[in-house]
Amino acid sequence: METIVRFFSLQDPNVRYVVLGMLLLSVSTAVIGTFSLLRKKALAGDAVSHAVLPGVCLSFLISGQKEIWSLMAGAFVSGLLSLWCVQYISKHSKLKEDASIGIVLSVFFGLGVVLLTFIQHQGNASQSGLDAFLFGKAAVLMPSDVWVMSIVAVVMLFMVYAFYKEFTLFSFDPGFAQSIGLPVQRLEYILTALMVMSIVMGIQTVGVVLMSAMLITPAAIARFWTNQLFRMLILSVVFSMIASVAGAYISFLAPNMPTGPWIVVVLSGMALLSFLVAPQRGIVWKWWQARILKRKTAEENVLKAMYQLGEKENSFQETYTLEDIFSRRAYATVYTSRILQRLHHQGYVIWEQGEAQLTAEGIRKGSLITRRHRLWETYLTQVVNIAPDHVHDDAESMEHLITEELEKKLLEQLKDPSLDPHQSEIPPIN
Amino acid sequence: MITHVENPVVEVHDLTVSYHKKPVLWGVDFTLPQGALVGILGPNGAGKSTLIKTIMGLIPHSSGFSKLFGKELSEVRNRVSYVPQRESVDWDFPASAYDVVLMGRYGKLGLFNRPRKADKEMAMNCLEKVGMADFAHRQIAQLSGGQQQRVFLARALAQDADLYFMDEPFAGVDASTEAILMDILKSMVTRGKTVAVVHHDLQSVKEYFSWVLLLNMRLVASGKTEEVFQEELLQRTFGGKLTLLSKMSELVHKNEFPVRES
Numbered sequence: 001m002e003t004i005v006r007f008f009s010l011q012d013p014n015v016r017y018v019v020l021g022m023l024l025l026s027v028s029t030a031v032i033g034t035f036s037l038l039r040k041k042a043l044a045g046d047a048v049s050h051a052v053l054p055g056v057c058l059s060f061l062i063s064g065q066k067e068i069w070s071l072m073a074g075a076f077v078s079g080l081l082s083l084w085c086v087q088y089i090s091k092h093s094k095l096k097e098d099a100s101i102g103i104v105l106s107v108f109f110g111l112g113v114v115l116l117t118f119i120q121h122q123g124n125a126s127q128s129g130l131d132a133f134l135f136g137k138a139a140v141l142m143p144s145d146v147w148v149m150s151i152v153a154v155v156m157l158f159m160v161y162a163f164y165k166e167f168t169l170f171s172f173d174p175g176f177a178q179s180i181g182l183p184v185q186r187l188e189y190i191l192t193a194l195m196v197m198s199i200v201m202g203i204q205t206v207g208v209v210l211m212s213a214m215l216i217t218p219a220a221i222a223r224f225w226t227n228q229l230f231r232m233l234i235l236s237v238v239f240s241m242i243a244s245v246a247g248a249y250i251s252f253l254a255p256n257m258p259t260g261p262w263i264v265v266v267l268s269g270m271a272l273l274s275f276l277v278a279p280q281r282g283i284v285w286k287w288w289q290a291r292i293l294k295r296k297t298a299e300e301n302v303l304k305a306m307y308q309l310g311e312k313e314n315s316f317q318e319t320y321t322l323e324d325i326f327s328r329r330a331y332a333t334v335y336t337s338r339i340l341q342r343l344h345h346q347g348y349v350i351w352e353q354g355e356a357q358l359t360a361e362g363i364r365k366g367s368l369i370t371r372r373h374r375l376w377e378t379y380l381t382q383v384v385n386i387a388p389d390h391v392h393d394d395a396e397s398m399e400h401l402i403t404e405e406l407e408k409k410l411l412e413q414l415k416d417p418s419l420d421p422h423q424s425e426i427p428p429i430n
Numbered sequence: 431m432i433t434h435v436e437n438p439v440v441e442v443h444d445l446t447v448s449y450h451k452k453p454v455l456w457g458v459d460f461t462l463p464q465g466a467l468v469g470i471l472g473p474n475g476a477g478k479s480t481l482i483k484t485i486m487g488l489i490p491h492s493s494g495f496s497k498l499f500g501k502e503l504s505e506v507r508n509r510v511s512y513v514p515q516r517e518s519v520d521w522d523f524p525a526s527a528y529d530v531v532l533m534g535r536y537g538k539l540g541l542f543n544r545p546r547k548a549d550k551e552m553a554m555n556c557l558e559k560v561g562m563a564d565f566a567h568r569q570i571a572q573l574s575g576g577q578q579q580r581v582f583l584a585r586a587l588a589q590d591a592d593l594y595f596m597d598e599p600f601a602g603v604d605a606s607t608e609a610i611l612m613d614i615l616k617s618m619v620t621r622g623k624t625v626a627v628v629h630h631d632l633q634s635v636k637e638y639f640s641w642v643l644l645l646n647m648r649l650v651a652s653g654k655t656e657e658v659f660q661e662e663l664l665q666r667t668f669g670g671k672l673t674l675l676s677k678m679s680e681l682v683h684k685n686e687f688p689v690r691e692s
Contacts, residue, residue: 038523162542169533173519179486179512180537180589181504227569229524 007249014139015252018205021141022248024153025205025214026240028198031160033215034222034229034236036195038171042216043098044083047105049199049211051082053112056133056203057119066130068148072200079196082108112208136207136260138248145204152201156194167191168229205248207260214240217267224278243267295342297400300369302339303348304399306358307366311425316363319355367427373399374420374427375410381421382414388421431663433653435463437500439593439624440485444494447477447484452683453492454480460643460652467619468626469639469655473668476646478628479515482595486512498593508537511591513582515598521571527581528566531556534588556584561610576607583611594618594625601630612638635659647679 010016036045052075059074060066082104089100119130132140160167170177170187178184195215202211222235247263277284305328310316322336344351348362358366373395380391402410420426438461447455455477462468470478483489485496487503499506511534534556535549545553557563560580565573570581579599586594600608615625619640626643629635635642635655642658644650644667651658651667 040520165533165536165539165544166541168525169536172523172525172530173514173533175483175488175514175518176512176533176585178488179507179510179514181507182536223524227524227571228526229529232524 003253007252017141017143017146018138018248018252019245021146021149021205022138022244023241024146024149025198025202026218026244027237028149028153028156028201029214030218030236030240031233032156032191032194032198033240034219034233035160035167035171035191037216037219037223038229039191041195042212043101044086045195045199045215046212047082047086047101047108048079048196049203049208049215050105050112051108052076052079052196052200052203053133053208054078054108054115055081055112056208057112057115057130060119060130061115068142068145072148075200075203076196078108079199080193083192083196109208132207132258133203134207134209135258136203136205136210136263138205138251138259139255140204149201152197156198159190159194163187163190205259206244206263207258210260210264213264213267214244217264217271218243221267221271221274224274224281239267239270243270293400297397298335298339299343299346299348300365300400302336302343303358303362303366304369304373306349306356307363307370310358310363310366311370316358316366319357321354321356325356369399371427371429372402372407374424375407375414375417376402377420377422378414378417378426379410391421431651431653431658432460432649433657434461437464438462439464439466439499440626441497441500442481442485442494443496445481445484445491445496446493447480447489447491448682449480449489450683453679454647455484455645456648457494458645458649459494460649462624462626462641462652464624465619465622466624466626466641467615467639468624468641468643469629469635470626470643470645471629471632471635471667472645472650476667478645479597481645482512482597482626482628486510486595488512508589509592511586511589511594513586513594513596513599516575516579516582516601518597521573521578523570525570526567527557527562527570527573527577527584528553530570530581531584531588534585537589552590553584553588556587557581559587560584560614575602576604579603580607580611583614587614592623594623596625596627598628598630600627632664 006012007015007019010019033045036042055074055076055078056071057074058078059070062074063070085104086097086100089095089103090097093100095103116131116133166177166182166187170182170184170191174184177187199211199215202214206214218236218240219232221239222232225235226232243263243266246266247259250262251257251259274282276282279285302325305325306320307316309320309324309328310318322340325336340349340351340356343349343362348359348365350357350359376395376398377388377391380386380394381388416428417426440460440462442458442460445455445458446453454475458481470481472478480489484491485498485503496503498510503510531553532545532549535545535552539545539549554563554566557566560583562577562580562584565577570578573581579602583596583599586596599611603611615627615638618625627639629638636659639655641653642655643652644658644663646667651663
């Protein structure tokens with residue numbers, strides 16, 4: 001409890017720097033990551049984040065100290081170099097882009113680890129903490145780092161603000177963008193440079209191994225929740241902020257815990273949750289929709305069965321027992337009494353003491369389903385030329401899906417038919 | 431059989447184009463008159479899309495030149511509109527139909543400027559013209575193929591250009607949508623615009639187009655539909671590739687040989 005207060009009250013200046021740094025990082029990576037995701041450059045981001053390691057190590061070897069600007073410059077150069085290698089290989093060899101990304105990523109990262117091991121065995125005192133570059137350590141953030149991060153974040157946000165419409169169009173339809181005279185080559189360079197910059201910014205706190213998750217996952221989560229680019233940008237910033245502050249907090253609680261992996265764990269949790277419950281795209285949502293449809297289908301089937309019983313007796317005022325209803329249906333179900341109860345509440349049926357009777361609304365609905373069923377059968381036989389004995393099953397499910405508009409079109413095209421292919425009367429609209 | 435015209439809107443001269451180091455168009459030479467509704471016809475792999483992409487500067491060419499309104503493309507970009515193939519973009523992009531149509535105004539806006547009220551009204555108008563006003567705020571992935579194609583046409587209309595190049599605007603479109611699109615193209619042409627369309631269906635050519643380009647790696651014919659759209663020329667266009675020309679292309683590709691010495 002005490003640590004929660006200490007962390008979130010931001011009284012401790014160290015904590016302040018860490019939180020501020022993580023927030024700045026979140027904004028930059030989430031914004032540029034959204035464009036990387038939309039441009040399908042997620043893998044390239046992964047390559048870059050691994051490939052900055054040798055750059056960091058080399059610049060430390062040259063300068064002999066852990067100075068943020070030179071480390072970032074080294075990281076930036078080797079990140080860009082890796083992308084250039086990816087392009088060169090996929091252009092001038094038989095390898096496709098995914099293969100060349102795999103090669104470049106592992107070669108650069110391997111080289112980086114070799115250099116890092118070499119540095120650690122050198123016995124240079126100032127190297128301590130350099131290994132945090134692998135998995136990140138938010139606690140290492142110094143005021144000077146945070147200054148650098150805020151400059152980068154401001155540059156990043158300004159660029160995205162200034163080129164918002166160009167970036168959007170270029171990401172969606174590069175061919176069209178070029179045709180109206182946008183400098184697509186330059187936009188590509190700018191977006192790539194910004195991506196590398198945001199990755200470089202996060203290597204201290206998140207680490208090179210998992211930095212690409214910071215870039216891509218928030219945007220991927222945001223995509224679950226919105227269909228609008230601007231909202232997607234805002235949401236991915238928010239998700240990224242939550243995850244990175246949570247990651248920093250956990251590594252603050254347990255100083256041996258690296259920050260990067262925890263951020264990724266939190267992000268992945270949010271991604272999983274979105275995958276489950278997001279509206280329209282989440283599987284819970286889809287399951288719920290399917291359930292609603294299934295219920296509706298079952299209810300309509302009962303109404304149809306009762307209507308067709310009435311048809312046989314030329315009177316829709318009769319009452320029926322469960323057995324009567326079962327006799328008209330292909331399958332009997334124990335749920336039928338529950339369905340009748342629901343229909344009773346909806347006002348389609350009067351269901352009392354084991355006997356059911358259609359109300360006026362119920363008759364109307366029953367005839368509607370029957371009409372759509374028989375119209376579809378007629379359509380399939382007359383227009384699609386399917387044999388009459390093959391159309392029933394199809395109509396059984398289509399009757400629940402046909403909309404008013406489609407029904408109108410069917411009636412129009414079939415010229416208000418009175419009989420279906422099985423010589424049953426098609427109930428008219430009343 | 432190539433008919434040339436005075437004061438052409440499009441002039442293509444000795445255009446040779448390679449794609450992935452393989453020549454796909456050889457020495458193409460034609461002119462198009464203003465107000466023509468042009469059908470660009472040819473079998474698969476004939477270089478139809480390549481031709482309009484090259485004219486739009488999306489693909490570099492090995493030789494020759496193309497001029498629009500007698501000028502370089504860069505001088506007249508605002509008067510030219512390009513409609514890419516529908517499959518060339520990812521329709522799962524987080525944008526609405528309206529957002530996409532508004533992109534048609536970006537060329538006139540310049541850097542830093544946001545769309546103004548007039549641009550937004552224009553975008554809405556264009557959606558109305560293609561009968562998509564009710565779908566303006568639908569996410570584009572939720573639209574049918576024909577509706578997506580209509581959104582692309584609306585974006586082109588929003589550009590308010592004088593010359594349009596369209597890459598298979600009728601692909602994956604049902605008959606009624608095709609009729610709607612065709613009406614719009616015809617009304618554009620009567621207002622003096624020039625429209626060139628990559629097209630597949632030979633049945634409808636006579637009814638749709640006033641001018642026809644027959645293409646199969648080289649230009650077979652260019653001229654008024656009634657003069658060009660005839661058995662013998664069609665046979666030459668669609669009756670198999672020129673084996674020697676294809677073989678040469680393969681050779682150039684294999685040896686990474688520059689198609690023009692430079």
